[in-house]
Amino acid sequence: MDEVKITVRDFDFYYGTNKVLHAISLDIPKNRVTALIGPSGCGKSTFLRSINRMNDIIPGIRVDGKILVDDVDVYGSGIDVVSLRRRVGMVFQKSNPFPKSIYENVAYGLRINGLRDKRKLDEAVSRSLDRAALLDEVKDRLNASALALSGGQQQRLCIARALAVDPDVLLMDEPASALDPIATQKIEELVFDLKKNYTIVIVTHNMQQAARVSDRTAFFMLGKLVEYDDTRTIFMNPSVKLTEDYITGRFG
C-alpha cells in the first residue's frame, strides 16, 4: 500500500440540518491521483472542498469526524486555514485568472506570503509555469494580460498559480469540463506528470477521464461512499453492483 497522505474517518457534513455526507472514511495515497466520481448532488465536490475547508465560507455548515492531512486534523483547533490552503491548493472548474498579467497571476500568492525578492519571484514564476506545462507558450509575453489566454491556457495558468506557493496536495474540481478535447488532453497529461510531486484529488463528471488519469477511484452516491478501489478494479471489475450500474451508464 502506498503511503497515505490524507486520512478521512467517519466524516459527516451538514448544510444546516441537511446532512450531505455520511460517515465517509477513506485513505488517499501520496503522489497518486485519486478521482471522485458520482452523479450530480452525490457530495463529491462538497467532500473535495472539505479537504482544504473551502466550505467554511458557507454559513450554517457543520462537520463531524476527521480529515487528517499528514496526520494533522484540518478541522482541529488551532489550525491556520490560510496555511492549510497553501499546502492544499485548489483548481476550479471555471478558470478564474485575476485581471492582471500572466506573471502577476502566478506571483500573487507568493507576494501575499511576503516574498519580495525579484529574482526569487522570477524563478518561482517560471518554475510554476513550467510545471503547469505553460511556460513555452507564454515565456515571451509574461506581462501580457492573463485574460488574453485561451481557455485551456487560463486553466493551466490557474494550476501554475496553485503550484507557485508549493503545496503538497492539489484539489481539482472538474478542471477540464469547460475545455475542448485537445485542451482537456493537455490538462490530463499535466495531471499525470504532476503526481510525481503532488498528491492530487480530482472531481470529474467524466468517467472516462477518471479512468484515464487516476490511480484510485471513489464512487459517491447520495452522500455516501459506495466503493473505493484501484481505478483499474473499479472500471474492470467493481465489487458493488451500484458502481457497475453507474459506470456502465445504466443510471446517472
Add this chain to the structure above:
Amino acid sequence: MLRHFDREIDQLKELLLRMGALVEDQINESIRALLDRDSAIAQKVIDSDTAVDQMELDIDQHTIELIATMQPAAVDLRFVAAAMKITPELERIADLAVDVCERAMELNAEPPLKPLLDIPRLARMAQDMVRQALDAFVRRDTALARQVIDRDDQVDLLTEQSFRELLTYMLEDSRNISRAIRLTFVNKYFERMADGATNICEMVVYLAEGKVIKHSGHHDAE
C-alpha cells in the same frame, strides 16, 4: 505531444515483442530437437511453454486494462484489437512447437525413417514467416505483411509434397506407418505455424490501413 497513452502502447508493444522472441526461440529449438534427434532439447521446449502461457495472460490483462482506462479510438483501438488477436496466435504457434517436440521424442525412440529434406525447409520457412510477421507488426510494414501472406501458398505446396512422399513410405511397408504418421503431423504443425504468421500479417494490414483482408481470397488486394 507524447501522450501517457503512447507510453502504455509502447509497453504493450514491448510485451508482445518479448512474447514473439520467446516463441521464435521455441520454434528454433523445436527444429533442432527434431533434426538433431535431441530429446533433451525437446523436453526443454515443452517445459518452457508455461512461460509463453504466462505472457499471454499478462498481455490479455494489459490490453483489457488499456480498454477500460484509456478508451482507445481509431489507430489506437486497432492496435489494441490487433494485440488481442496476435497474442493467441503466438501462443498457438508456441503450442505447435511443443507438439513438434512431443512427436520428435516419439520419433527419437525409433531409428530414423528417412533423411529429412522437405520438413526442414518447411520448418525454416514457417520460422521465417513468424519472424517477418513480427517485424511487419513492429514496423507496421504492410508490404512485408503481404509478402508473408503470399508465401503461405508455397508452404501449402511444400506440405502437400512432403505428405505425398511420406505416403509412399507408408504404402511401401506398413512398419513405416507410425513414424510416417508422426512426420505427417510434424509437417502439419509447421504448416499451421505459417498459417499463424499469415493471420498475424492480416492483423498488421488491419492495424496500419484499417482494411480487413482475411477471408478475402485475394490477399494482395490494394
